[in-house]
Amino acid sequence: KQNFLEYEEANILFEQELKKISNKNRLLDNLISEGIFNKNINYLSTGKYVEVIFLAYQRFEDHLTASYLLEKYLDKTNPQKSFSLGHPLFEYVKDESECNKNKGLVESFSIQIPELTNFEFYELVPSCKEFYSVTESFLESLIWRKADSIKSSSKTYLNEFILPYQNTLKRFFDILFFFLLIPEHPYNANSIHNYLMNYSLADRDSWWIPYIHDNFLYKESINRLVEWARSSDDTIFICEESRLLLGKILSWLLSSSNRYLRDNSSKAIISLFSNKIDLVIKLLKDFESVNDPYIIERLYGISYGCVLRSTNHSNLLELSKYVFDTIFNKDKIYPNILLRDYARGIIEYTSYLGIKIDFDIT
Structure with missing residues (x-):
């Protein structure tokens, strides 16, 4: 050893x-x-x-060692047996102390084993799945693995052993920034969106706002993302689905208590979605049930900005109809007067352009 x-x-x-x-x-x-x-x-x-x-190069050494051990001792027809008592691989992960001592190997196993066997490392050694070295290694492995090697069942492991704890929760969100915009990745921006949507406003704000505040100030990944999104030269070639994914994560930044971040995120979404009114509609629909009034207010202001900046007026009628049905054509009208003003502006600008609206706007 x-x-x-x-x-x-x-x-x-x-x-x-x-x-x-x-x-x-x-x-x-x-x-x-x-x-x-x-x-x-x-x-x-x-x-x-x-x-x-x-x-x-320690990481390289760990991967060489793991590759050698797996090639020599891993039974691909029965991988669980290879890590059981009495087998050579068991000695490296037999208890928490060994997992900590062999942390580099554990991380390499977490990357290589799923691609070799279609099992997660923690599934082969269930006695170790709660160890911090194993949960952390699983998180780090996500960066390096092929997307198709990440099973949907890993979400159960995340929910049980990673997301309930602040340190691993924050690290998980840090790692998500590596593949936010990859359409087919199981942990792209949709996973953040779905996770945050399930929280109450108070519970989400208790950790999400401090997280994005600290990340913005000290890690800069959020700031780089926002600045990149604002540059039309940098984002002109990204596909429509990635553009929508980027819009989703930027929309969640609108809940920040930092006005500079909120304003820059708003400008970034407008830059992304100008002349992409079909994506504006999809974004509004995705956030239709969000329980944060600041986010929905900003999104309607952003939508109005996208409409005013767009020279491509296709889908404007569809957007106006959606806005009318969602905000005005209800027994109980949305109480936020600023949001209603943005919504009215979208509809009136559509009418101003000479686009025939088939509903009463008076």
Whole structure:
């Protein structure tokens, strides 16, 4: 289980291999000087100091080790058995202490095993699924895995062992920013949208607003996302579905207590959805039942801005009809006067353009 070789032993091995190619250069020393390997002094249990070498790139080493172990010991026809008591792989994950000590291997297992077996690592070792090293490794693995290797059943694991805890919840949302805009990814912006929609206003605000505030101030991923969305040159080539996904996550930023972030998010959505009135309609429908009045008010203001900036007037009639039915054509009219003013502006501007409206706007 040691991750190093004594220098003299390694040198013999390298020189043996080198003879097949050339006998003039010392391959090992060249690799050390180039930073591929590190050289150090270790104190061994035998009571002596020896020179040792180890790979300088720990993550790469972990993946090489995991790949070797899985190729040698993993039974793909019965992968659960490979991690059971008495089998070599069990020794690396037999308890929480071993999982912590072999954290790099656990993370590599979490990436490689699903792609090899269609099982999550924690499914093969259920006794470890609550360990922090395992939950964290599962989260980190999402960044590196193929989207089709992430099973829908992993949402149950998320709900039970990750989302209830603040540290792992925040880390999960940090990781989601890597694939927010990937249409086929199981954890794109739709997953955030659906998750946040299920909260009451008070419960969501208790953690979501502090999260986006801290992220905006200290991590800058939200700020970079907003600034990128505002640039029409950068977003001109993204597909319609990714554009809508981006609009969704930006819409959730409208609940922020930071006015600068709210205003910039609003401008970003207007930049994204100008001349995309069909997407404006979809966005409004997606947030139709949101329980945050600040978000829905802003979205109608944003929609009005998109209408005024658009030179492509197709779908304007459909938007006006939707706005009329949603805001005005009801027994109980929405009480927010500013929102109603935005909604009225959308309908009146459509009429001003000469588009025939088939409902009474007087």
